[in-house]
Amino acid sequence: MTISENPHRCWARFCDDQGVPSQADRGKPMAERTVDGSADEPLGRASYLFEGRRVLVSDLVHAGLLGAGTRLTFRQRRSGQDHLAQVTSDGRIELSDGQRFKSPSAAAAATTGRGPYDGWTSWALDDGSLLDAVRQEFLDTVAELPRSGAVAADGHAARHARLKDARRQADAEAPVTVTVRDLLGWWGASRRGYVVTEQVAAELANHGLSTVPDFAAVGIDDRVTLTGPSRDTEDGEEKAADQEPTAGQEEPREASTPGPATTSSDEEDKGEPIQGQTVGNLPSALKGVVSVSSSASFEEVFTRMRLNGYSQLPVLSGPRNLRGAVTWESIARARYADPEAPFSEAIVAAHAVSYAEHLIDVLPDLERFGFLLVKDQTNQIAGIITVADVAAEYGATARPFLLIGDLDRQLRRVISEGLDMTEVITLCDPDGRRKLSTFDQLSYGDYQQVLGNQEQWDKLSWPLDRKSFIARLDELREIRNELMHFNDKDKAGDSAIPMLRNMIELLREHSG
Template sequence: MTDSAAGNGEENPPGRASYLFEGRRVRVSDLVDAGLLAPGTQLVFRRKRSGEAHLARVTEDGKIELDDGRRFASPSAAAAAASGRGPFDGWTAWALENDTLLDVLRQTLLDTVAGQSSSGGSAAEGSVDRHTRLKDARKKADEGNPITLTVRDLLDWWEASRRGYLVSGQVSAELANHGLSTVPDFAAVGLDDRVALTGPPTDTEDEQEATAEQEAAAEQETATGQWETKTTGAPKSTASDDEEEEPVQGQTVGNLPSALRGVESVTSSANFEEAFTKMRLNGYSQLPVLNGPRNLQGAVTWESIARARYADSGAPFSDAIAAAHAVSYADHLIDVLPDLERFGFLLVKDQTNRIAGIITVADVAAEYGATARPFLLIGDLDRQLRRVISEGLDLTEVIALCDPDGQRKLAAFDQLSYGDYQQVLGNQEQWDKLGWPLDRKSFVARLDELREIRNELMHFNDKDKAGDSAIPLLRNMIELLREHGS
C-alpha cells in the first residue's frame, strides 16, 4: 500500500490507483503533511451551551497538544480529554481561530487526493465515484435528509458482497473520513436491513444532553414494566471516533434475519381471544406484551396461558403474562446464548431502545447451521484434493514441487497444504498425468477463488459466512473431483 499524496509530500504522484489513504482514517498529521495545517496552529473547542473554550495547538508531528501538555493523535480523544466528557466528534469540535473546522480541512484533503486519483485507471475511477457518493451522502445528512439503503447496497459502493474484516474496516474508515455514520451500525445488522447515513452532530454538547434526556425518558417509560433487560448501550456506528475504532466483529444479535424485522404484540389490557388469534394466525409460540414501543411488560406463551388457566379457569389475561428478556441488537450472539437457553426467546431492542424484533432458539440454530455448512464443505474439498493427488501422482515428484529445498521435510500426502494442491495441479506436467478432459487454467483459477473463501472462513474474517454464492462453488468443485478423480 502507498501513502496518500498529501501524506508523503509528493505533488500529483503518477498512477495512483488506490483509494484515499488505503481505507484508513485521515489523521491530523495528514493535514500537516499536505500543508493544510501548519505546526503551531492554535485550535479551539468551543462549548456552545456552557460557553467554555478549550485551547490546543498542532505539533510538528501532527498531534494535538492541550494546554497541560498532553498530546493526542485523535481529535476525538483530545476533545474528550480537554472537556472531561465525551465522546465527541473531534473533527467537528476543533476549529482554527477563524472558525474553520478540522473537518473542513479533511474534506479539502479528500477532494484533492480524489482529483489526483481521477486518472489512475479503472480502480481509481471506482474510488473517485465512491468519493462523490460519500460527499453527496454527507451533504444530504447535513440537510437533515439522510440517505437510507440496505447494508447490501452500501457494500456495493465498495464492490463487496460480504463484510469480511478488511472490507468492514475500509467501509468504516471511509465513512469516518466523510464524517458519516450508519444508524443502526452496518456491521451489527443483516445484509438486507436498512441503515441511514448520518453526519456528525452540529453541537456535540447539545447532542450529548439530548441523548441523556432520551435515555432517561426511556428508562422512566420502562421502569414500570415487569420484565428483565440487559442494556449494553448500542449507539450508531462510531465512524467519527478515533482512528483506532474498529467495526463490530463477530456475529451479533442484529445479524439474525428476524432481529429487527418487527414484532407482533398485544397490550397488557388484551384478552385471551386476541392473544390466541394472533399466535395461531402467525404460528407463534410466544407473543410480547407491550404498552408502548419501549415499555415491555413481558410475554404470553402457550405454556404461560396453560399454567394460568390450569390454576384458575377464570384467570384474567394478566395472570398469563410471564417475564421476558430484551437484549440489544449490537450484543454479540454468543453472549446472549445463556439467556436464550433460559427463556427460549429474546426480544431485540434497536438503536433507539425500541422493541424491534424477536429471536428464538430456532433462529440461532439456523444461523449456526448456515455458518457450519461451508466449514464442512471446505473440509470435504481438502479431502478430495488430497485424494486425487495421492491416487494419481507420484509422491516424490509432488514433494519436489512443494518442498524443493527440503526445509518443510514433507514425507507424505497428508502433510500437503491447500497451497500445495494449487502448486501441484497448476503444474502442466502433473496435470497431464491426471488425464482429465478439463481446462487446467479454468480449474486452477477456481481453486484460487476457493482459496480466498477458505482463508476468510478459517480466519473468521467473514461476518456474512460464505453465503449463497460460495456454497455452490464449493459443491461443484467437490462433485467435479469426485467424478474425475475416481
C-alpha cells in the first residue's frame, strides 16, 4: 500500500490532475482555492466525489493512496484459493491473466466466473487491509480539508459524518432505519429526481452502504434500512444466486442483500439514469396484506372482506407461499356451480410481482388478474395493488402535466396581448438565428426572459413584485423540466400542484 505522508498534498495533486481548480487558483494555498472561480465553496468540498459519482480505484491512485503495482488478493473462504491482481497506473485492476477492470466487483467476479461480489471488501492489500479501508481513508481525507464555513460545505461534512456512523452501526449489526423522505433530507432534497437519486446512490455506495429495500423503488414514506457490505462474499454469492435478475441489470452487484439494492452497485458512470415508476412506489404496494389460509371458511372470508372493504383476499401458506386468491366473483362462481362447494373451489390463480419491477411492465398481468400481490426484498407477500391503485397513480402523474399546459397558454396569452412582438424578438432572438416571428414560437425560457425585463414588465402595469414573480416562475421551470423528462420519481405532487394553480389564477386575475 502506497500512502503519502501528507494526504492533503496528495489530494491537492489529485484535484490538479482532474483539472478542477480554475486558472486563477493555480499556486494558491489549498484552503484558498475555489472551483470555477467561486468564492463560496472550497476546492475540497466542491470536488468531493460524493456529487453523483462513485469513488473509483483510479481516484485512489490519483490521490496517492494506492501506487501502481500494488498487489491485491481475493481469497475464497471455502476453497481457500487466492486470486491475485495488481493496480495499474491508470487505476484499473489487472488480473493474473491480463484482464483489466475499472470495477473491483467486476474484477472479483471475473476471477471465479461467478458473483456478484462486493469488490471493495473482497480485495485485500498485502498488509491485510481491505480496498474498502483505502476508500474510506480517501473520503475522510477530503472531509478533513479546510473549509470556508459555507452552508453547502457544512452540509457535506455533516452528511459524511452521518454516513460514517451509519456504516459503523451497520457493521455492528445495529443498522439505521429511516423513511425515504428522511433519507433524502440528508441531501437537502424532498423528491427523487434523477440527479438526487444518483447522488444518494453514489454517496451510499462510497460508504459501502445500501438500502433494504431499495430507496428508489418504494414509497417516499416507506422505511428503509441502511446495510453494509456482506462479511462473507461467498455467502452473498449464494444468496444472490437465488434471486431472479433485476430487469436491466448488466453487471454483478456488490450488495449481497436480496433484491435490487442498487445503492451499492459499483457501476461505471453511464450518464443520466432511466427513471420510472416501480410497483413499490404505489402507496399500497408494501403496506401489508390481510390473507387467509386454504383451510379458511366462506364465513371467515366473507367477514374479512366486508370489514375491510376488500374485493379480494390472497390465500397464503406462510408469508412466501402464495396459493391463490379468493374474490367476490370466484365465491359467486363456486356457489353457483355447487351451493355446497368447499372453500377450496373458490380459490383462483393469483400472480405476485417484485416491488422493484417497473409499473408499466406489470400492466398486462394487472389487466389479466385485476390485482397483483407484491413481494418485498425478502420475497414475502407484503402488499397488493389493484387497477384502481394504478389509475390513481397515473391520474396523479397526469395532473401536473395538464396544469403546466395551462400555465404555458396563460403566459403566452399575457405576453401576446400586452407586449409588442418586435420588442419580444429583440429580447429572445437578437441575432435572428431562431427566426422568431410569432408568439406561438416562444418557449418557457422566453417567457422568463421577457417578463424578467423591467421595461417589458412595466408595460403590463401589474401591482406585483417582479422579482418574486420571476423567482416563482423559475421554480416552476425546474418542476416543468423534471416532469417533461419523467425524471422525478415522486412527481411534482403535493408541492407543485398548488404552486401551479396559484400562478395560473394570478395570471388570469391580472391579464383581464
